[in-house]
Amino acid sequence: MGFLDRLFRRREPTSREIAKERLQLVLVHDRIKISPGTLDKMKDELIEVISRYVEIEASSVEVTLAQDKTHSRLVANIPVIGPPRHSASRQAATKSGAGGDG
């Protein structure tokens, strides 16, 4: 996909290139049997789980399927802002568990 982006920078994609890219994308979904709708649902649940550990920019999260020569890949792109919102209670839990510095 990155190669195609570089190719397209100067000119419009040909309909052949469009067809190829659409096919590759639809086939990744077909082969794994996850529809784009299911992927969205998975993404929401992923955001929920990850948010328990770090604070993330939920609106910028991207979850896509990609294909390289050996594998189909689930690729998640998650902008991280900082430690989780309830960081105070997390530090308290860590202190009592590990006997840290205080």
Added chain:
Amino acid sequence: MTARVITVTSGKGGVGKTTTTANLGVALAMLGQRVVTLDADIGLRNLDVVMGLENRIVYDLVDAVEGHCRLRQALIRDKRLSELFLLPAAQTRDKTAVSPAQMIELCDQLRPDFDYILVDSPAGIEQGYRNAVAPADEVIIVTTPAVSAVRDADRIVGLVEAEGKGPPTLIINRLAPDMVQRGQMLSTEDIVEILAIDLLGIVPEDKQIIISTNSGAPVALDGKSPSGQAFRNIAGRILGQDIPFMPLKGSAGMLGRLTRFIRG
């Protein structure tokens, strides 16, 4: 002699399975092979019409399976090639009239008397397809350069491999080299890369196919047409001959890369 059973399938309808089956049958017979083409599209038969043998049907595949006739009686010898036969489908029944097990048994009965049994699969992935693939020693998948056809072909690749009949080989039908060159059509290279199976042949878009089907004379008999030549080349490759792909206009760069795909 014990026949090799090759099933021609695609998933997508209308991409050229019947045309391919008829023409490979003719081309193999022209190369001295004893061939039977078997129409597995029960209810929507067309192999008979493409081969020009529609007026000769007395018994069909279902009659033979149900014991209304001996198998020999259902075989129709081709008008032009004495070593080519057709086993037609029934037109008044549907795909449930025979089972995959019956198809296997039928082909086993034919095996001792032929070099090749070519099974023309119906479109789809339901029982008709399963009937056609059940007796196969190998599977040829036909696609055109259209997005929908390639998508369906991909599904069939997965199904064929899951059934242990793989890996299938690929015929790309109706390729228009000038459209590929103008960036308006998927290229052979694109399709082989996406489907990741070995390429058996490329058949160019050719108006002569319609003309030859009009009269029931498969185009492989025509010495002048490029599609006829393509089918004859594919038959040669099936027999193990090393036949280079025809130089289609604008594909010089592709052929080198194609060779790598085939060898690799």
